[in-house]
Amino acid sequence: MYIQLVQQIIDRAVRSSCASVLLAQETVAARITQEEIGIMRQYLEELPEKVFRLGTRVAMSILFFIIGIHVVKYIRKFIRKSMRKANADTGAVQFVDSFIKASLYVLLIFSIAKSFGVDAASIIAVLGSAGVAIGLAVQGGLSNLVGGVLILLLTPFKVGDYIVDSDGHEGTVDKIQIFYTTLVTPDNKTVMLPNGHLSDNCLVNVTSSHMRRLDVSVSVSYQADLRKAKEVLLHVLQEDEATLKDHDLMVVVDELGDSGVKLIVRCWFKTEDFWPGKWRVTEKCKLALDENGIEIPFPQVDVHMRP
Numbered sequence: 001m002y003i004q005l006v007q008q009i010i011d012r013a014v015r016s017s018c019a020s021v022l023l024a025q026e027t028v029a030a031r032i033t034q035e036e037i038g039i040m041r042q043y044l045e046e047l048p049e050k051v052f053r054l055g056t057r058v059a060m061s062i063l064f065f066i067i068g069i070h071v072v073k074y075i076r077k078f079i080r081k082s083m084r085k086a087n088a089d090t091g092a093v094q095f096v097d098s099f100i101k102a103s104l105y106v107l108l109i110f111s112i113a114k115s116f117g118v119d120a121a122s123i124i125a126v127l128g129s130a131g132v133a134i135g136l137a138v139q140g141g142l143s144n145l146v147g148g149v150l151i152l153l154l155t156p157f158k159v160g161d162y163i164v165d166s167d168g169h170e171g172t173v174d175k176i177q178i179f180y181t182t183l184v185t186p187d188n189k190t191v192m193l194p195n196g197h198l199s200d201n202c203l204v205n206v207t208s209s210h211m212r213r214l215d216v217s218v219s220v221s222y223q224a225d226l227r228k229a230k231e232v233l234l235h236v237l238q239e240d241e242a243t244l245k246d247h248d249l250m251v252v253v254d255e256l257g258d259s260g261v262k263l264i265v266r267c268w269f270k271t272e273d274f275w276p277g278k279w280r281v282t283e284k285c286k287l288a289l290d291e292n293g294i295e296i297p298f299p300q301v302d303v304h305m306r307p
Contacts, residue, residue: 061112068108076100090159091176092152098178144179147195151176156198157205166201169193211244212274214267216282219260221295226253226261229294236284237267242277244268260297 076097083093157163157173163183164170169191171183181198183191206212220229230251237249247268255262265285269277289296 065108065112068104068111072101072104072108075104089152089155091155091157091173094159094176095148095152095178102178141179143196144194147197147199148176148178148181150199151181151195156203157208161208162206164204164206165193165198166203170206207271210271211247211268212271214265214269214274214278214281216265216278216285217254218263218265218285218289219257219297220263220289221260221297224261224294228292229263229289232288232292232294233263233265233285236281236288237265240267240277240281240284242269242273243281244270259299 079100080093080097083096151157159173159176161173162171163173169183171185171189171191173181174184174190175182176195179195180192181195183193185191218233220226233251234249237243237251238245243249244267248266250264250266252264252266253261254264265281267277267281286296
């Protein structure tokens with residue numbers, strides 16, 4: 001009997017414990033469910049307000065960006081106007097304008113990012129920690145920036161000059177910007193050259209001086225009257241309206257060639273008159289020699305047959 005009584009007591013205790021555990025689990029589950037429902041309800045209640053705040057912030061950022069664009073344009077216009085009044089070189093005006101444009105847009109973007117909670121100091125720290133990789137990535141850009149500064153300081157050329165670089169690219173300088181210099185070729189093509197390349201390599205400024213020398217090579221036959229040929233060609237130079245008469249007008253023997261005597265017809269033009277003068281003088285030399293019966297030889301070979 002005692003054993004049965006003990007077993008009954010133990011069974012009751014176990015059942016009571018199990019019931020307590022189940023009740024506790026149900027209570028906890030009910031609490032968790034109520035907390036989740038409360039959090040979800042609170043989130044849904046706050047969602048419209050958060051969306052409204054985000055939309056307002058985005059709209060204000062867009063408005064700020066549009067206003068910033070107009071402010072940047074006004075600042076650039078004011079600086080360009082001030083530099084032109086100070087008789088600054090056109091290339092310097094273009095370079096400073098492009099530099100200010102890039103700087104102000106970066107500042108504008110940082111300001112907008114800061115309004116969204118982005119910490120500028122953390123961005124700078126990240127950029128600083130990645131300095132080596134970024135330095136290698138922008139090495140060419142920094143070289144071009146420094147090259148642009150050197151071009152402005154040393155002025156090997158300016159806007160409007162005709163230049164030829166070491167790789168054979170040539171044209172009239174149209175723009176000198178923060179990273180690139182733009183050329184316009186005679187056939188109206190646009191060539192963009194890195195400033196670093198122009199500052200580190202040889203280039204020829206064809207129009208740096210206000211005048212240019214023209215050399216036209218003309219050959220006459222060995223049977224022709226050499227003195228008369230020289231007089232005829234010199235008369236062409238003297239009669240041309242664009243040749244500079246205060247500089248020497250020359251016709252000299254340059255070489256005794258295989259087929260004829262090579263003469264150099266030399267004169268000077270103002271830089272802006274060079275190409276029209278070159279074409280005109282070359283044509284007049286040919287016509288003058290024809291009018292005076294002076295033969296212009298062509299390459300020929302005499303063949304002698306032996307019996």
